[in-house]
Amino acid sequence: MSGQPNAPDSRHHPPLPPVRVERRSVDEAESRRANGPDWDRYADEYQATHGEFLGDVGFVWGPEGLTEDEAGILGEVAGRDVLEVGSGAGQCSRWVRSRGGRAVGLDLSMRQLQHSRRIDEHTGCAVPSVRATATQLPFRDGSFDVVFSSFGALQFVRDLDHAIAETARVLRPGGRYAFSITHPTRWMFADDPGEEGLVASQSYWDRRPYVEVDEATGEVSYVEHHRTLGDWVALLARCGFVLTDLLEPRWPEGHDRVWGGWSEVRGRLTPGTAVFGATRG
Template identity: 60%
Template sequence: MSQDSQHTPGPRSTDLRTSAEPAAGAAPHGAPHTGPVPPPEPAAEPEAVRRPAGNAESSRANRGWWDRNADEYQREHGDFLGDDRFVWCPEGLDEAEAGLLGEVAGRDVLEIGAGAAQCSRWLAARGARPVALDLSHRQLQHALRIGGGVPLVEADAGALPFRDGSFDLACSAYGALPFVADQVGVMREVHRVLRPGGRWVFSVTHPIRWAFPDEPGPEGLSVAASYFDRTPYVEQDEDGEPVYVEHHRTLGDRVRDVVAGGFRLVDLVEPEWPEWNSQEWGGWSPLRGHLIPGTVVFVCERA
């Protein structure tokens, strides 16, 4: 499960090997050390604002954010996600039990916003032929670290580098969609690469959460903003450049996006918080999860 974003230069497959970089504070090649190197100035905390942000800004910001934060994300959540488990959300809804994709054996499956490709590994173990796509180079390096032989593609979900009708199924567990300005564009791309009758299942933050503070404790239970305010959430640096962008859609907006993309909505799943799950994940927690939904999963079929 990965919250991923799109990059503007266009889709590309990639060799994920990286060259060695000098350690922080090291002198340039051939330059003598003349004394102690002072530590770098700490980066200023980004400012959180609500303001418009288009595709290009969102893509640049989110690709950079995930490349910088992939290591921490995998350290913090890797045990919960596992190496080859298909988890739809912080609530812990597992595809092995939910069966939202239907039969996967023998199917060509595209995972969008795959992160370290945990879901794709689960699919491969059950006889599917998955392809794991993500924008973040660093997230895909974690997929290589874990291994498993799943094909990896670094590409933009808004410009999928596949022929029409290449896949039977497509899925995304918190990948790509929360971070893309042009939601319908992504839907149409997924529709294009699916075969007739193909299923498209994706999970995102439940839209009602946008009215509440993103806090796991009691302070996250009081409405603090308008549910109907679609202005993107942006974290920007001291020069006003966005370093993280997330886009809000109401529940009705998302249903209309699905239909505009050429899909039929088969089911809408709002996972309840299970008793076994005691973890906090950002604003997700047992306290909030027992009172308000945190995730919504859309189960769609290509019309």
């Protein structure tokens, strides 16, 4: 959906009026209608606040600052066809292209893609990008060697089985798939970077989406979906992937950045990000 989300945000903290928070089922169409415009509204602030940390030509897997240079979860990208789902301003795809990969970006937010074009012009490293959704990838079967998503799209998708199946469809046999998400155990805690964010207050197994409703219009304005670690592994297996990596980055010493509910206070005790790596059978 909106890439870079790539890096997360504190969107699932109790919001200020006139937004009402609910925990209930929301279908894919309603999720998409809410989250696309939400990221269009938020894109300018997001890039202004986090752009320097992400880097115009940089690949960061999450707020801890783990880079793909360090993780190496994609494998070799030079000479390979690479798709970033939820590409936002294209920072990660630009990193891939700077290392010889043929990266393409995809995002639901037009405003994020406009920021990608701005950075293309500024850096001289352009990322071909398309506006589309993770559940309907506009590419032929077997188009890519690598598909990845760095905090982009997946947590905002209701029909995740369709999204993972679409990824499998556009990947070539033996292709790599990698993505980062908010660590599922964080669902138990308030989205607070301080001590209150260390107190479990809801069930890890409660899979009802987090929903924000505009009280003035009654329309859903933001949705985030939760799955357990077991849910993610089962989804990958059902779609023909073999899980090879599950990284839980530790908070680095001296890293004082606060990003939504991510902080040193929480990060030194509990994981905030999960990074999955898998191979298509």
